[in-house]
Amino acid sequence: MRSIWNGAISFGLVSIPIKLVNATENHAIHFRQIHLADGGRIRYRKVCELDEEEVSGGEIGKAYEDADGTMIPITDEDLAQLPLPTAKTIEIVAFVPADQIDPLQMDAAYYLSANGVPAAKPYTLLREALKRSNKVAVAKYALRGRERLGMLRVVDDVIAMHGLLWPDEIRAPEGVAPEGDVTVRDAELDLADALMDTLGEVDMDSLHDDYREAVEELIAAKASGEEVRPAESGEGGGGKVIDLIAALESSVRAAKKSRGEEDTAADGEGDGGADEGDMAEVHPIRKTSSGASGSAAKTAKTAKTGKTGKKTTHRTPTGKTVTRSGGSAAKKSAPKSTGTKKSTSTAKKSSGSGGSGGSGAGGGRSAAKKTTAKKSASSGGTAKKTASSRKRASA
Numbered sequence: 001m002r003s004i005w006n007g008a009i010s011f012g013l014v015s016i017p018i019k020l021v022n023a024t025e026n027h028a029i030h031f032r033q034i035h036l037a038d039g040g041r042i043r044y045r046k047v048c049e050l051d052e053e054e055v056s057g058g059e060i061g062k063a064y065e066d067a068d069g070t071m072i073p074i075t076d077e078d079l080a081q082l083p084l085p086t087a088k089t090i091e092i093v094a095f096v097p098a099d100q101i102d103p104l105q106m107d108a109a110y111y112l113s114a115n116g117v118p119a120a121k122p123y124t125l126l127r128e129a130l131k132r133s134n135k136v137a138v139a140k141y142a143l144r145g146r147e148r149l150g151m152l153r154v155v156d157d158v159i160a161m162h163g164l165l166w167p168d169e170i171r172a173p174e175g176v177a178p179e180g181d182v183t184v185r186d187a188e189l190d191l192a193d194a195l196m197d198t199l200g201e202v203d204m205d206s207l208h209d210d211y212r213e214a215v216e217e218l219i220a221a222k223a224s225g226e227e228v229r230p231a232e233s234g235e236g237g238g239g240k241v242i243d244l245i246a247a248l249e250s251s252v253r254a255a256k257k258s259r260g261e262e263d264t265a266a267d268g269e270g271d272g273g274a275d276e277g278d279m280a281e282v283h284p285i286r287k288t289s290s291g292a293s294g295s296a297a298k299t300a301k302t303a304k305t306g307k308t309g310k311k312t313t314h315r316t317p318t319g320k321t322v323t324r325s326g327g328s329a330a331k332k333s334a335p336k337s338t339g340t341k342k343s344t345s346t347a348k349k350s351s352g353s354g355g356s357g358g359s360g361a362g363g364g365r366s367a368a369k370k371t372t373a374k375k376s377a378s379s380g381g382t383a384k385k386t387a388s389s390r391k392r393a394s395a
Contacts, residue, residue: 005143006115007088009126009152009159016122017115018090020143023160024109029215079145090141090150090161098136101151104170107163112152123159130154138164191248198255 003019033042045054063071085091090112114123130137130153137152139161149164221228 001111003113004110007090007141009112009123009139010089010091011122011126012092014122014125015089016126017119018123019113019115020161021111021113022108023111027209027212029212029219084142084147086140086142086147088142090139090152092137092139092152094138095130095133095135096138097134098153101136101138101164102170105149105164105167107165110161110163111155112159112161127154127157127159130159188244188248191245191252195248195252195255198252198259200259 001021003021005020007018007020009016009018034040035042046060047054061073061075063073065071112123114120126137139150139152141148141150141161143163149166151162151164152159153162154160218228
């Protein structure tokens with residue numbers, strides 16, 4: 001691999017000559033801009049604003065634009081004279097645990113290669129010291145005209161360096177978090193944990209860029225003159241998710257199905273769980289047809305009047321239960337005991353309906369009801385006479 005920078009690692013009084021090599025590469029597909037009318041390539045030329053002439057790279061320098069628009073020229077010689085100790089040195093300033101480095105600061109990654117045979121011994125010393133300490137080294141270095149912050153760690157048998165952003169280059173997440181108080185239920189957390197466990201771990205080497213492969217196939221098809229067919233859209237939940245529990249349950253099932261596992265997710269593990277585990281979607285409310293409403297009304301009427309062909313059970317005022325059959329057997333429900341007169345009339349009606357039932361036991365019980373009703377009536381009259389006698393005595 002080609003080195004992009006040569007220098008040395010400053011490890012106390014130990015100097016380790018190294019080469020800096022890019023540890024990553026970009027596989028993105030780049031496109032050219034063309035003129036749609038004739039397919040000609042669009043190019044950008046560097047033109048001076050004053051004389052409107054195109055200038056070459058050797059005629060271009062650097063300048064700082066002041067607030068009023070004034071250009072202040074800065075030459076490479078000016079920058080080289082600055083007191084920059086890290087111009088050719090990666091200066092280690094501290095060793096810290098890796099978890100003290102905020103991942104937001106991570107930038108480009110490089111490999112540090114020992115430059116020459118004399119550098120092998122101190123290079124190996126630093127590598128083994130980093131391994132044994134379980135720490136990373138924080139360092140300063142200069143690259144492309146500016147001083148940068150870096151982190152050194154061991155990858156296999158190589159020292160790698162990650163460029164770090166300066167702490168003041170990390171923006172605070174103001175106004176990014178959801179507004180208002182959001183409550184997450186334990187049932188939702190349990191399903192989220194189940195989904196995480198189902199997805200499990202992944203072999204990072206197995207991940208690849210599906211979009212880039214599709215673009216490459218598209219380019220190959222067009223280059224060979226083949227007909228390009230639109231790609232089939234994958235299965236996706238296009239509906240609006242209105243139930244988080246249902247969405248989580250559906251996700252668990254889909255993850256298990258993709259892994260070839262049996263669907264063992266329990267329905268309704270939390271409040272509001274869907275029976276089928278499908279993604280909840282917004283559907284219009286169906287209006288009830290007149291036929292359905294009519295049948296519902298008939299059902300309600302039948303339940304109210306008790307007109308049904310099935311056997312019904314009726315409780316008499318004496319507390320006994322009588323089972324009757326027939327359409328007219330259950331016309332009246334059990335009467336409410338609202339007074340002696342109502343009890344008497346209800347008993348008479350009950351005896352009449354009992355006679356029409358055609359059951360001997362029903363007739364005997366109806367007679368018993370009449371006797372009971374008469375006694376209730378006579379007791380009521382006696383009570384009235386006693387009350388009137390008390391009034392006269394008090395007078």
